[in-house]
Amino acid sequence: KAGVTQTPRYLIKTRGQQVTLSCSPISGHRSVSWYQQTPGQGLQFLFEYFSETQRNKGNFPGRFSGRQFSNSRSEMNVSTLELGDSALYLCASSARGRASYEQYFGPGTRLTVT
Amino acid sequence: QKEVEQNSGPLSVPEGAIASLNCTYSDRGSQSFFWYRQYSGKSPELIMFIYSNGDKEDGRFTAQLNKASQYVSLLIRDSQPSDSATYLCAVKGGGGADGLTFGKGTHLIIQP
Numbered sequence: 001k002a003g004v005t006q007t008p009r010y011l012i013k014t015r016g017q018q019v020t021l022s023c024s025p026i027s028g029h030r031s032v033s034w035y036q037q038t039p040g041q042g043l044q045f046l047f048e049y050f051s052e053t054q055r056n057k058g059n060f061p062g063r064f065s066g067r068q069f070s071n072s073r074s075e076m077n078v079s080t081l082e083l084g085d086s087a088l089y090l091c092a093s094s095a096r097g098r099a100s101y102e103q104y105f106g107p108g109t110r111l112t113v114t
Numbered sequence: 115q116k117e118v119e120q121n122s123g124p125l126s127v128p129e130g131a132i133a134s135l136n137c138t139y140s141d142r143g144s145q146s147f148f149w150y151r152q153y154s155g156k157s158p159e160l161i162m163f164i165y166s167n168g169d170k171e172d173g174r175f176t177a178q179l180n181k182a183s184q185y186v187s188l189l190i191r192d193s194q195p196s197d198s199a200t201y202l203c204a205v206k207g208g209g210g211a212d213g214l215t216f217g218k219g220t221h222l223i224i225q226p
């Protein structure tokens with residue numbers, strides 16, 4: 001079974017621009033979560049989508065948004081980029097069953113803001 | 115604010131020995147607990163999960179959970195140089211209201 005895929009793998013943007021990242025979950029998984037990983041803050045939860053609806057949201061500003069499509073693929077958007085947004089953005093998929101919450105990560109998108 | 119604490123290390127263990135990694139969490143309502151392994155430059159890989167008090171074994175890995183003490187541990191038996199990585203502890207709160215809360219990770223070095 002294919003794993004989680006993320007595109008693009010690397011991205012360089014300029015401060016003030018916006019960016020869209022894409023994630024395709026493991027086949028059959030309906031939940032997609034997004035995380036930001038930086039050396040200083042570690043892995044931080046951004047938001048989770050399930051059945052095209054945002055279910056949970058972490059403590060990030062409104063410049064960070066996302067959506068999920070009917071095929072469970074998800075996109076994440078960051079507007080008005082700041083230097084501090086430079087990070088590894090990770091997408092994780094989960095079957096999100098009642099008794100389990102195991103999440104499987106994609107390879108990540110490395111975003112550099114200059 | 116929910117917190118997950120791990121000793122950042124590095125933790126150095128001789129090859130063939132048992133590596134013991136520890137994690138404490140602040141949210142007493144937490145229900146699910148996970149260990150991820152992350153190699154440098156790679157994304158986290160799920161290696162163990164545990165939901166009930168006690169031990170759970172999978173191959174060379176054993177996860178231990180003590181909810182009363184709010185403590186989770188990971189034991190790696192017969193440590194191999196390929197086990198050298200950063201190990202991340204993650205916790206899922208109760209009620210399904212949040213994503214995973216991660217610790218900053220413990221850097222493990224297995225010395226040949």
